[in-house]
Amino acid sequence: MDKLCFHLVLQAFILLFLYKYAQGIKCYQCHNCNHPGVAENSTCVIDGGYCVSIIVRDKEKNKDGVVISNKEVIRISRRCLEKDKFSLQGRALMCFVNDAMKHEQNVRCCRDQDLCNYEVPELAPLPSERVDKRETDSGDGMTKSVIIIISVIVVFIIIVVIVVIYLKKRLRPYAPPPDQNIDTNPLMGSQPSSLKELYDWSQSGSGSGLPLLVQRTIARQIRLCEIIGKGRYGEVWRGNWRGENVAVKIFPSREERSWFREAEIYQTVMLRHENILGFIAADNKDNGTWTQLWLITDCHENGSLFDYLNRHTVTAASMIRLAHTAACGMAHLHMEILGAQGKPAIAHRDLKSKNILVKSNGTCCIADLGLAVRHDSKTDSVDIAPNNRVGTKRYMAPECLDETINMNHFESFKRADVYSFGLVLWEIARRCSVGGIFEEYQLPYYDLVPSDPSLEDMRKVVCGDKQRPAIPNRWQNIESLRVMARLMKECWYSNAAARLTALRIRKTLAGLAEQEEVKI
Numbered sequence: 001m002d003k004l005c006f007h008l009v010l011q012a013f014i015l016l017f018l019y020k021y022a023q024g025i026k027c028y029q030c031h032n033c034n035h036p037g038v039a040e041n042s043t044c045v046i047d048g049g050y051c052v053s054i055i056v057r058d059k060e061k062n063k064d065g066v067v068i069s070n071k072e073v074i075r076i077s078r079r080c081l082e083k084d085k086f087s088l089q090g091r092a093l094m095c096f097v098n099d100a101m102k103h104e105q106n107v108r109c110c111r112d113q114d115l116c117n118y119e120v121p122e123l124a125p126l127p128s129e130r131v132d133k134r135e136t137d138s139g140d141g142m143t144k145s146v147i148i149i150i151s152v153i154v155v156f157i158i159i160v161v162i163v164v165i166y167l168k169k170r171l172r173p174y175a176p177p178p179d180q181n182i183d184t185n186p187l188m189g190s191q192p193s194s195l196k197e198l199y200d201w202s203q204s205g206s207g208s209g210l211p212l213l214v215q216r217t218i219a220r221q222i223r224l225c226e227i228i229g230k231g232r233y234g235e236v237w238r239g240n241w242r243g244e245n246v247a248v249k250i251f252p253s254r255e256e257r258s259w260f261r262e263a264e265i266y267q268t269v270m271l272r273h274e275n276i277l278g279f280i281a282a283d284n285k286d287n288g289t290w291t292q293l294w295l296i297t298d299c300h301e302n303g304s305l306f307d308y309l310n311r312h313t314v315t316a317a318s319m320i321r322l323a324h325t326a327a328c329g330m331a332h333l334h335m336e337i338l339g340a341q342g343k344p345a346i347a348h349r350d351l352k353s354k355n356i357l358v359k360s361n362g363t364c365c366i367a368d369l370g371l372a373v374r375h376d377s378k379t380d381s382v383d384i385a386p387n388n389r390v391g392t393k394r395y396m397a398p399e400c401l402d403e404t405i406n407m408n409h410f411e412s413f414k415r416a417d418v419y420s421f422g423l424v425l426w427e428i429a430r431r432c433s434v435g436g437i438f439e440e441y442q443l444p445y446y447d448l449v450p451s452d453p454s455l456e457d458m459r460k461v462v463c464g465d466k467q468r469p470a471i472p473n474r475w476q477n478i479e480s481l482r483v484m485a486r487l488m489k490e491c492w493y494s495n496a497a498a499r500l501t502a503l504r505i506r507k508t509l510a511g512l513a514e515q516e517e518v519k520i
Contacts, residue, residue: 026114027051028078032289043115046080050095050109051117053078054286057104065289075289078117081109094284101220103127105286219283219294224248228303233258233370238299245301246280251293259293261385262370266295270343275329277357277367297367305364305424306353310441313433316480317516321362322428323484324509329356329366330421331502334414336377344383345375347413350391351420353427375410382410393458394444395420398494401459415496421505422491426469429484437474444469468492483512 024047053076060071081094095109102124110116150158222239229236234251251259259282265271266279278298285292302308305322314322330351337343348355348366355368371391374383384407391400397419399405399412406412423444430439448467449457461467468489475481487508490500500508 025049025051025080025111025116027080027117028053028115029080031077031079033076033078034074044080046082049080049082050111051078051115052081052094053108053117053120055106055120055123056286057123074123076120077286077289094286098220099124218281219285219296222246222248222296239296241296245299247297247299249295249297251295253291253293256293257386258370259295261372262368263295265346265369265372265374266297268343268346268374269341270337271346273329273332275325275363275365276332277365298365300357300359300365302358302360304354304367305356305358305428308358309353309427309431313431313438314428316432316434316478318362319428319432319484320480320509320513320516322358322364323425324506324513325363326356326366326424327421327502327506327509329364330417331506333366333372334417334502336375344377345410345414347373347375347410348417348420349373349413350395351417351424352392352395353424354392356424373410373413380410382408382413391420393453393455394449395423396455396458396462397496398463399496401455402463412496414502415499418491418499418502418505419496421502422488423469425484425488425491429475429481429488430472432481434474434478434481439472463494466494480512480516483508 024045026043026045028051029042029044056075056077058073058075059067060069060073062068095107097105097107103126104123106121106123108117108119108121149161153161218241222241224237224239226238227235228238228247233255234249237248237250239246239248263279263282266282272278280296280298281294282296283294285294305326330348333346333348335343336345346369348369349371350368351366355366356364357367358364371385373385375381376383393401397405397416400416405416426444427441431441432438445453445458445461445467447470448461471485471489475485487500487505490498491505493499
């Protein structure tokens with residue numbers, strides 16, 4: 001009978017434990033908890049994640065997040081955190097706060113028991129308070145020494161000691177406050193001081209980008225200057241880091257999947273290339289009220305190819321340079337590099353003039369890798385991001401529009417990129433001025449579909465009517481434009497397998513560039 005009771009009690013405890021585990025961890029949930037009138041007892045339940053409490057030292061702001069006074073405000077928030085949502089390369093980035101930043105923000109992550117995030121981490125003292133404390137401690141030590149000396153030494157020696165101490169204080173420089181631009185974490189060592197050093201760091205070791213702690217520290221040092229672009233998925237700001245311009249793409253928290261995917265693709269081993277936008281860092285910034293997701297890259301003041309062609313015409317030589325360097329970027333993406341530190345083949349899936357940037361030297365680099373897919377050659381599988389974004393309808397290949405594309409065959413995505421690239425070549429060629437004659441800038445199919453076409457509009461024109469952008473007659477009389485026209489036609493075939501490869505396009509444009517140099 002006693003054994004039966006014991007087994008029943010044991011089974012009850014096991015069932016209780018399993019039930020508790022299945023229910024996940026219960027956490028307090030409250031944004032801006034110390035704001036008057038905000039309830040502190042709301043909760044959330046997370047399975048396999050963390051309970052988080054955050055404390056932030058901030059300035060007084062209005063509801064739009066604009067600073068309205070220098071009055072110091074301490075903001076506290078509590079929430080549930082899914083571990084896979086706030087991490088890069090399998091690390092819980094949200095739960096780590098650099099020692100140099102703990103006087104501004106601190107985070108505590110736990111999952112040992114329900115409601116464990118009620119306890120709030122402490123903020124470190126401000127730099128000025130730390131300096132004052134050191135000076136006060138030093139002064140206390142001197143006072144004790146003077147008292148001992150007074151008790152054992154004659155007045156004359158005491159006077160001498162006082163004079164010496166006074167002179168030392170006058171001549172000793174004050175300790176400077178710690179430089180917030182220098183990371184003092186011994187795990188990180190010395191930091192790079194320029195973008196060139198950053199790239200050298202990122203290409204050493206695995207070649208997959210900077211360490212996560214360095215990325216976060218760099219992001220905290222950037223000062224936003226002005227907004228330079230806005231799209232459906234966020235804003236792009238010009239920022240300043242140690243006197244150099246950087247671009248900061250800011251995603252809202254609802255676009256977390258797009259931010260995570262783009263940061264993940266940019267950190268692919270061996271991806272860095274002069275014709276791929278240079279990635280610097282990724283970070284999530286939580287001020288206690290809302291979360292911003294930052295992607296930090298090189299800044300190119302000419303903007304996108306779309307903006308550049310709207311503002312400028314191009315010579316035959318600069319047309320070929322734009323087209324050739326863009327093709328080099330696409331070819332590098334598509335190419336698989338074999339080896340222990342190799343690179344998988346990548347397809348862009350949203351190639352268009354707005355996603356190609358123009359550098360100050362007149363060359364192009366490919367940007368916006370949020371929709372990119374990678375090929376695993378060992379398993380012959382395609383790594384597709386789990387987000388709801390689709391490409392730009394105007395640039396979609398026929399097989400994407402009529403949904404006949406084979407999503408399990410990686411070559412299908414590369415061929416769709418080539419179709420889109422053919423439309424970009426058409427946009428560039430129209431702005432080529434020869435003898436003062438050129439076409440005004442237009443988007444592909446501008447004369448066949450509305451300004452914001454639907455999938456049905458594009459499907460009818462591209463798949464049903466099999467129409468393509470018109471080739472002006474004057475192009476047939478100019479060698480460089482004639483070659484460009486042939487190239488784009490060979491990118492537009494309805495039969496995807498008949499289209500040129502990125503490598504073939506790059507080689508043809510390289511040959512055309514050599515011919516143009518000979519003419520010059």
